[in-house]
Amino acid sequence: MSQFFQIHPENPQTRLIKQAAEVIRQGGVIAYPTDCGYSLGCHLGDKSALDRIRAIRRLDDKHNFTLVCRDLSEISTYARFDNRLYRLLKSNTPGPYTFIFGATSEVPRRLLHPKRKTIGIRVPNNRIVSALLEELGEPIMSVSLILPGETDPMTDPYDIRDSLEHALDLVIDGGFCGFQPTTVVAMDADSVNVIRVGAGDPAPFA
Numbered sequence: 001m002s003q004f005f006q007i008h009p010e011n012p013q014t015r016l017i018k019q020a021a022e023v024i025r026q027g028g029v030i031a032y033p034t035d036c037g038y039s040l041g042c043h044l045g046d047k048s049a050l051d052r053i054r055a056i057r058r059l060d061d062k063h064n065f066t067l068v069c070r071d072l073s074e075i076s077t078y079a080r081f082d083n084r085l086y087r088l089l090k091s092n093t094p095g096p097y098t099f100i101f102g103a104t105s106e107v108p109r110r111l112l113h114p115k116r117k118t119i120g121i122r123v124p125n126n127r128i129v130s131a132l133l134e135e136l137g138e139p140i141m142s143v144s145l146i147l148p149g150e151t152d153p154m155t156d157p158y159d160i161r162d163s164l165e166h167a168l169d170l171v172i173d174g175g176f177c178g179f180q181p182t183t184v185v186a187m188d189a190d191s192v193n194v195i196r197v198g199a200g201d202p203a204p205f206a
Contacts, residue, residue, distance in 0.1 A: 002031075002164070002165045002166075002169055005019070006173045009033070009128060009175045009177075012127055014131075017128075020032075020172060021135040024042060024132075027042075028169030028170060029053055030172060031164065031170070031172065033126055033128055033173075034068070034126050036153070037152075037153030037154065037177060037178060037180075038157065038177065040057070040145050040168075042141050044108070045108060052167070055167075061110075064111075064118075065142065066121065066142050066143065067120065068139055068140040069121055070139075072090060072123075074133075075121050078106050078107050078121065079104065079119060085188075088204065089187075092205075094123040094126075096125065096178075096182050097182055097200040098121070100121075100186040101118060101119060102188060103117055103118055122182065126177065128174045152179055155178070158173075180199035182200060183197055194206070
C-alpha cells in the first residue's frame with residue numbers, strides 16, 4: 001500500500017521532500033504533481049521501477065519517457081543544443097513544455113527513441129517538483145499519469161490513491177495542478193517545431 005504525503009504547493013515541507021526523495025532512491029515509483037497534471041516518476045537508472053511504470057500505464061517498450069530536470073545546467077548533461085536554443089530554453093523554463101532534443105551519452109539507452117536517439121526534457125513550474133529535484137540531485141524519469149483507456153492525466157491525488165495504492169510506493173498530494181498536457185517542441189540545430197499544442201504558449205517557437 002502506498003504512502004500518502006500532503007505537501008504544501010507553495011512551501012513544501014523539507015521533511016516530507018527528503019522522505020519522498022529517499023523513496024525514489026530506494027527504487028520506489030511515485031505519483032507527483034507537475035504544472036500539467038500528475039505524473040509517475042522513478043529513479044533515472046532503475047529498470048525495475050521503469051518496468052513497473054510501464055505495467056501501470058500498459059506501455060510497450062517503444063513509449064518515450066521524459067527526464068524531468070531542475071534547471072538548464074542539468075538539461076545540458078542529457079541534451080544537445082546550441083546557443084540559439086539555449087536562449088529559447090532560458091526564456092521558457094520552467095514552464096508547461098516538453099522539449100525533444102538529440103540525447104547525449106549520459107541518457108540511458110532504454111530511454112532513447114530507438115531510431116532518432118532523442119530524449120524528452122521537462123522543467124515544470126511547480127515548487128514541489130523543484131524541491132524534490134534539488135534534494136535528489138538528478139532528474140526524475142517520468143511519464144504523465146494517464147490510466148489505460150483514458151486520454152487525460154489524473155488530477156486528483158485521492159483518486160490516484162484509490163486507483164493505484166497497491167501499485168505505487170508514494171502518492172504526493174500537491175493539490176489541483178491542471179489537466180492540460182504540455183506543449184511539445186522538437187528542437188535541434190536546424191529547426192524548431194511545435195509537435196503538440198498544450199498548456200504552454202507555442203508562439204515563442206513559431
